Structures are given as structure tokens and as C-alpha cells.
Amino acid sequence: MPEFQHQPVVEIAHGASLLRFAPQTGGRLLSWHVDGQPVVHWPEAANWSQPSKIRGGNPLLFPFLGRHRVDGRLGFWRDAQGVVRELPMHGFARDLPFAATTEADGRTLRMTLADSDATRPGYPFGFHFEAVYRLVDEHTLDVELTTSNTGDTGDAALPYYAGHHFYFELPHTQRGETALELPPTQRRYQQPDGSISAPEPGKPRYTLDDPSILDRFHCLEGGAAQVRLVAPGLNRIVTIDLQRPGSIDWYAVTTWTEAPDSDFYCVEPWLGLPDAIHNGLGLRWLEPGATETAALRIHVAPTAATR
Template sequence: MALTEKSAPYAHWEYVHPGSGDRLRIIPERGGLVSEWCCGGREVLYFDQQRYADPSKSIRGGIPVLFPICGNLPDDRLVVNGVAHTLAQHGFARDLPWVLQLLDDQSGIRLSLQSTGQTEAAYPFAFLLEMEVRPVDQALEISTTIHNRSADSMPFSFGLHPYFQVSDLSRTRLTGLADRCLNHLEMAAADTAPQLDRLPQGVDFLCQPNGPVTLIDDATGAQLQLQHQAPFDLSVVWTEPPRPMVCLEPWTGPRQALLSGDRKLVLDPGAQQTLTCRYAVL
């Protein structure tokens, strides 16, 4: 079987690609989380199992999903048609249970999340998210389709927050980023190069598109490349030392895009949009 339920080292579903043998571990009830991705016999993702075991704490690891916002809103407040709603940082998709299915051709898995009364209290729109995750030749392809099931136009942002293992932050590099960025720690424009020098001290910044972005672990020679497709082509870099990981995140829009309108996505009633990205092991 390509998809089986497992109890160790924690409760999850395991998908094994029938051709390559590459493996995914998925925890659908915890935000549709892909917690592990083993590619060519090497685990690519970082996952803190000890922290995960404490449900009162946010997850550190895997590939959390950010929807319907990336980042936070002032006072966690979203106003729609004159009504204020409380919408927490990065939205609610990473906290809710998703439905897991095997793709018909067994090439990967599908995770789906649809609106409920709980979600509409925070974000007053009816929606369906369908995320297909496929291990391909030395890569992971993620394609997400957002459906607007509302009678009104639906604004949103979408992002992924994957954690990647590195051996030593002081010997880690990123190439392909734009020269200028937005430093989230100060919410101010900055040069990118000094931010990259600070990976071991902790960074949080966003770059405009500048082609693929490559994460290089000089201690092991391992390289991982994020290959964007517009409009899913902003790059966010985040480190949290001493954790040996780098988050290299594709976002559609910056923080507070639903307020500023900067790269805000809007779906007409009944419309849908597909966002894709690819992580390649080089």
C-alpha cells in the first residue's frame, strides 16, 4: 500500500512513492501537516517531535500551511463589510484538521480543508482548499487550489512555512535572493546580504521575486532549491537559533496584504486559483 497509518514514532500516515520509494509522513488532524519528506534516503525536513508532543505549543517543523493570511494583522483584526473578525497570525489552516486522500494514480497525496462555522467566524467566506503533494524525481511538487464558494468576492493570501534541516547555521548560505528585502523584525526595508550573514543569530525577512532560491549547506554539500511560479513567488527566510533549520517559505503576498492591497489575491464567487511551487534536491 502506498498510504498506511502508523503509530510510531508518532501517530501519522505514511506515503511511499511506488517508483522512487521516497516517503512522506502526514498528520492530517494537525493542520494537514507534512511532517517529514525523505528524498533519496535523506530526510530533508526538520521536525521537533518533542515540541509536537505538547499540543499547547505551536509546531516547529514540517510544512505548515498559511491561509487566509501570511503573517499577522494589527490586533489580529480583520474588518469585512464593516464587521470586525479576530484572525490570528498566519490564519487558521495550520491548526485545523484536514482530510487526507491518496491520489488516483498513487503519485502523491491530496489534503483538503473546507470552511466551517468556526472558520467563518474569523474569516467570513466559504472556501475549499485542495493541496496535492507529489514526490517526483529528486523533488517535491506542491499544488494548491483555492475555491471560493461564497456569494462575495474573497480576498486572501497563501503561503507555506517549511522547515529544512541544516547541519550548521554558520555554514549555511542562500543564493538567488533579491539585493533588497523587508526585514520583518523591524518592518523596514534592508539590504539582503547583511541579513544572510545573520542566519546564526536569527532572521525574518521577505524578498521580492528574483528567480529560484537555493539553500546550501556547506558542511555537507547538500543543496535545496525553491522554484517559484507567480503569483506564489515571494521568498521569506526565517531562522530560530539554536535550531539547526532554515525556513524557506513561498508566499503570495506580504504581511497585511489584505489591508494594504499589496499583492492581495481576490477570487470572484465560484472562481478558483491554483498555486504551485517545487522544492528540488540538487
């Protein structure tokens, strides 16, 4: 098993494309390089003692994403019977080890997480959560998140709303010239009390220095769902196709970065909004024995190729 930053990793390569993963650390995609250049950001000096705090890669958000709270207490949720349970922000998946299998084609990694003694106190459901990354070609990556309710007939339906947290490489000095192109959306955000703001019409295009998209949810209105990150300074267009065959509908795309000098910008496809377990915005229910998949495709191309 190769090492990266003194950690065991799994590498998937095809032509000019190289993916690095740490299955034992939240099933995390660490980085994606195309033609030797980073597409998905990973810091040169990462603090592996607190992996969930590392700003990079693609943390997997499951079973809930974002912040949830009960009576002002962050990190708690209340079920239909009124029982209050503790569950960390963005769920527990990013903190737990996944089992991993590289398929025979050498281009596909399948990582799985199942319920255990570590998950049941805060989330008392039988589940199987799987993330599959597949290099279609050296510039195209398919990603699938599949959730199954492994409970028996008569057990409760499973509530969830999963998501991605892609950290895309972008020098902070290039935000003003880099554009985010979106399908029709309604823009929302989480207010200080945890509630979600009223929707307002979204724009089809923003530059990444626009403060109006910092920590904002771009709720998809249906139809074609393709998001583009156009970065002329990197000679790169990243296209995220959210309308894949057999996929359930994505609910929103969230945009966020940490600081004015952060050399990344996050574009995050989500199945719901924060606190959906209480507000219902994107909350999904799986009956015992049911399975569903949320799929997307990421394609990287030079900006010159589109002119």
C-alpha cells in the first residue's frame, strides 16, 4: 500500500489522472491530479491527528449534513418519538473507517460503511453506505453515493440527507476571474438560530469573490442540472453533471471557502439542507430493504477547448 504524508493510501490512476484516498479516514478522497496539476485540493502540511478538520479532499457527509440542533444545542436531533440524540455536524461518516475494494478494472474504488456500535447511539438504524469513485477516462470521474436501509420488515424508515464537500483547487488571487455557472436555482442560507432563510432568485453566473455566495445553498429548481467552475487562470473548466441515469435528485449545491487567503473553493452537491431532520428541506426516508443512489460526474477540460 503506498504512503502519502506518512499515511497509507489507495491510489487509482488512468493516463494523466491520479486519485488518492484514505479509506481508513472517513472514506476520504484526498486529491485528484490531472496532467500533474491538482484539481481537488489537499494541503501540503495536513494535521492527521484531526482528519475532520483538514481543509481538503472530499469529506463524505452522512447520515446528515450541516448543522442541526435541539433547543439551541448544536449537534443534537429529535426523532419522531421525541427522543433527542447526539450526532456531530456533517454526521459521523467522515470520522469512521471504511472498508475498501479496488475493482479489477483498476479505475474503480468502492468504499463502504455499515452501522456499528459507534453509530447506533446517535443514529439507531441499520444501514449500508457506499461511495464509489470511477475514472471513466483521464479527465472524467464518476461518483456514486448509495444508501441502503438494512433493517427488517417492520423496522422504522431511515432518515438521511447525504452530501459531498469537494475542495477544488483555486489560488485565492484568482477568485475574481473565476466563475461559477449554475442552472436555475433559489439561493438560501442558514441563519444564526439554525433556521433556513426564505428563498431568493439565484443568478446563472457568479464570480467567486462575490460575498453573496459565501456559505450559500443554491437550491436546484429541476431540469438540466449542470454546474461549471470556469477558472481561466488555471486554464480549466470543471463541469459537475448532477443529472445522471438512475440517480435520485440532488437538492442543492453549496458554495463555501474558509478565509480570504484560502487557496480552495468548495462546490458541494447536497441531497438536503442543514437541519433537514427538523425542517424537512430535502429530508429523505428509506423503508427497510430499500436502496437509492445519488450519482454525479465531474469532467475537467481546458478553457481553450471551449472557445
